[in-house]
Amino acid sequence: MSISASSDATPATGLDRRFYLAAWRWHFYAGLFVAPFLLILAVTGMTMMLIGYFDGREGERITVDVPASAQALPLTEQSQVVLNSFPGSKLVEWIRARQPDRVNVFRIARADGGQSMVAVDPYAGNVVDSWNRRDGWYDFADNVHGELLLGTTGDTIIEIAAGFAIVLVITGLYMWWPRERSFLRTIIPDLRGQARDKLKSLHLSVGAILSVILVLFLISGMSWTGVWGGKIIQAWSTFPTAKWDNVPLSDDTHAALNHDHKEDMPWALEQTPLPASGSDVGAAGIPEGKPIDLNSIAELATRLGFDSRYRVSFPRGEAGVWTMNQDTMSADAEDPFADKTVHVDQFTGKVLADVRFADYSLAGKAMAVSIPLHMGLVTVWNLLLNVIVCLGVIGLSLTGVIMWWLRRPKKMSARLFAPQLPQDMPHWKNAMLVMLIVSLAFPLVGATLIGLLVLDVLLLSRLPALRRIYA
Template structure:
């Protein structure tokens, strides 16, 4: 749809609204492009490092497969001996007979991973946990290396990216052409029209997946995720069935800002050891050790790769966990968490995917999809989405650059504000909705409205610079 911005004041009502949507699309894009580019590049980096190299040693293989693995306790002793004075934190079962056992150990506050040959007990490899290229990209992807400030900026950017998507769909919506012509990129002309056609066509195909990525990413943010969505959809502790609770939540099992436990469980209190509660897990008289816990895990149905967290403190519990988010399995519906009393071996909690709330289930599926962990097809699909996002950012910049008149090198040249349009009504409705759904976006929108309509409009120098 081609509209002459110089005739905005005389345009029909739909055309004037189109211009208003275009202006919002422009401002949203101006803010989110650097963030979307960063997220796309770091997202692809994480996916491919995780796929080829692994995050927690899942792709490391033993030099030679033996007949019978050593007891896990002996493997653990070998891991501890590699760093005297350390303590055991977690054991990760290998994916196959060719895979190493991996132990997470804590030495003076530094957590390291030790890959052990389960047949010979030899140390295959040792590395500081979450200190590689994957984790560097993850830190940028999570908070731009700025901590809370970066988290808030990304939350605002993700919200504005949703505004960008909605306004983009409105601008694309076919008014003077068929849906077929709107969906297929018929390349015509040269220069800006070509960029516009490709921008629209790729944008419409990637829009739904982009919104899915944005929503699942925002679920980890500090305001919308932590304070709103996750807090209202966390797993209810009442389901522990009169099991004593710890004053710690599942989030205490995370490694710093890195999430290691399912999203739906993070804010739920942990059960506590030291009572007769729960149901029979390990038979009476059998010592509760890593060996008996691993045997219990297999007896109750854990398959493929799973992990066992050692009890933390006197009231801590053994935790058996398998979730797709941690690259344990490719089937999100197989996610499961089991807590076992460290003294009695009784099962205190047994949480399946089916026990999650609707939002918890959506996140259990959405997060591994977001991370490209549900098979090779997921990696390929996410790569196409990331490349498409990068192209949309570049093509958006090219369209803006080619639209700018000669001699306007130092002007933003935003789309003009249409005259005689009750723009404030639509803006207020949009701001109200976004304020309820995404508080930080609402605050930012209010700031933009104030700047755009109360300051920019009344300051000639700013008005000239923007358009």
């Protein structure tokens, strides 16, 4: 929505008008803060989706020639080629080729402490390409999108901005809501009249159309944030350890398999402890007497229903397990309902845990579906819709700023010229109730709202210098 848009159906008098002016003022302040971040999120989000679709995130789209015999080398031989090419390195992960004419990709931990991705021709048995992991344009855009290149501080700023964007949508919908006109007339932009009138009508229509999708985007994106996502929603909705309380547990959680703090494991599993190797428990997996290596793990994965692209993490330490994972969030498949994660004892080959979509909590299922939708990974139509939404958000942010600039009196360039503060508005009875609800749902946003209310109601009324700038 905008930072200064008003509806043609502005209530003329009474409490409705005061509520409208209050909503407009909150919409203005929220937009003033949120617009730059919405632009950043939309541009970087669209960048990631397009790079992921055309180039792939992990080099999985590199093609190779398929010989007439089409006989791939054993995976253990392919992995040995990688180790021979990078002396002193350790195998961390194998990413299965999605199609026969694509490379297998191995992730290694180098002797110098860094990590590399190595693409191997499965037929010729040679290294096709290698590169530092998480060192491309996709990853740069991802870091900006999630943390503004500022680490935890940036993550907190993004969480507050996303929460305020929800406030922006709610206040924008309140101002847009049809009062004296039909719903159809309010949803179709009226491009007649002055430039600002055209922008306002276009802004209102696009904002109303995108409002529900934008809120879903914001909530699913906030599931990865540090406070609302990690401390509240994810912690409450994580996969229960009791599902595998008959197997020994590691001190590490599934988040340890993310590598470099990137989200490779399903959201619902991140905070759940990993099973540990070294016991006799578990379900039948790799037949007794057969070597427990990448070849037999891949064969077991096929028997358990893994196909197309999936990932295998190698055991870490004596308690580590083999982990097979396939989820839509990691661009493995287009069907989020087919998510699956399986852990195998590195010594016995027994299956210690087998987690499917049906095993997730309600919130876990919602995230398993909404996150890949957020990332444009569920079919090409999802990608196209998301690109349109990103372009719409860019348009909303720009038109909101332009309308505010056109509305400002030319002789008051030093002032923000916010919408007027309504008189006789029951702030403490209504605004505090709204803030209480918002604070409970989004703590960082609630704390910021309280600070803004203090600024708007107390400081501005007592400090003439501030009032001249913000009023």
